[in-house]
Amino acid sequence: MNYWLMKSExxxxxxxxxxxxxxxxxxxDGVRNYQARNMMRDQMKKGDLVFFYHSNCKEPGxxxxxxxxxxxxxxxxxxxxxxxxxxxxxxxxxxxxFMVDIKFKRKLKRTITLTELKQQPGLxxxxxxxxxxxxxxxxxxxxxWDIILGLE
DNA sequence: GCCAACGTTGGC
DNA sequence: GCCAACGTTGGC
Numbered sequence: 001m002n003y004w005l006m007k008s009e010x011x012x013x014x015x016x017x018x019x020x021x022x023x024x025x026x027x028x029d030g031v032r033n034y035q036a037r038n039m040m041r042d043q044m045k046k047g048d049l050v051f052f053y054h055s056n057c058k059e060p061g062x063x064x065x066x067x068x069x070x071x072x073x074x075x076x077x078x079x080x081x082x083x084x085x086x087x088x089x090x091x092x093x094x095x096x097x098f099m100v101d102i103k104f105k106r107k108l109k110r111t112i113t114l115t116e117l118k119q120q121p122g123l124x125x126x127x128x129x130x131x132x133x134x135x136x137x138x139x140x141x142x143x144x145w146d147i148i149l150g151l152e
Numbered sequence: 153g154c155c156a157a158c159g160t161t162g163g164c
Numbered sequence: 165g166c167c168a169a170c171g172t173t174g175g176c
Contacts, residue, residue, distance in 0.1 A: 007174090033159080056174045114175080132157035134173050160168085161170080 002048045003140040004039075005062070005128060006102070007055040015064040015068065015107060020127045024104035025069055029077045030085045032097060036137040041072040041098040043139075050102060051148065053128070054111070061113035062148060070101035112151050122147045 006028065008014065018026055026070055045068060052064040074095035077085040079148045090096035118129045123144055140148075 009174090060175070131175085132173090134158060136173085156173100156175095158173080159171090161168105163168095164166090 002043065002045065003050070003142065003145040004044060004048060004068075005051040005053050005126075005138050005140050006066075007053045007136045009056045010054045011057065011065075014054060016105070018052070018064075018066065018102070018104045019107070021104075025101055027070075027075075027101050028099045029075050031075070031099065031136060032085065032087070033134075033136060035135060037098050039137050039139070040100045044068050044070055044071060044100050048104070049145070051145075057137075059111055059113055061111040061115075061117070062108065063111050064107040065105045066102045067105050068100050069103045072100055073099045075099040110151050110152065112148055116151060117148065120147060120151065 013026075018024065025098070028040070031040065048068040050066045050068065051062045052066055054060055054063050074092070075090075075097040077083040077099040078087045078090035078095065079092055080086055085097075087096060117123055117126070123129060125137045126140070127135050127136060136145070
């Protein structure tokens, strides 16, 4: 089993949105970055656990845990001209973008803030805390996962 | 709201 | 195939 971290802006789609979805499940659409796409398409497996990270907000940090419930499949918003994620270069015959389905598991008791993560030994290698890194989906090692959960 | 860092686009 | 210009991300 693998561990991951996915970023989302809480004003757009936060952990409470996910929690309130039918079956507490939603497709993770709108990712338009090739590195992140490749991870969803090729590497994320059913049962993998994922940290939900709130970005671009007052208190950026890890807020909860979710689970991959459906493995990579084409992001249909990419071929819907009415969607803000529309990409004319992506078609049903030759999809360019992929997504996974994720299910809410639980919220952390509190937000583990980016500030704390930066100060925590053992997390130095995470792309998350490197300045200027914009990757919205990233792998988390077992050790990193345990360190972060240990801060809860 | 600012702006640094980065990815993508497109002219040549 | 290079690289400048541009758009986006995301912390602060």
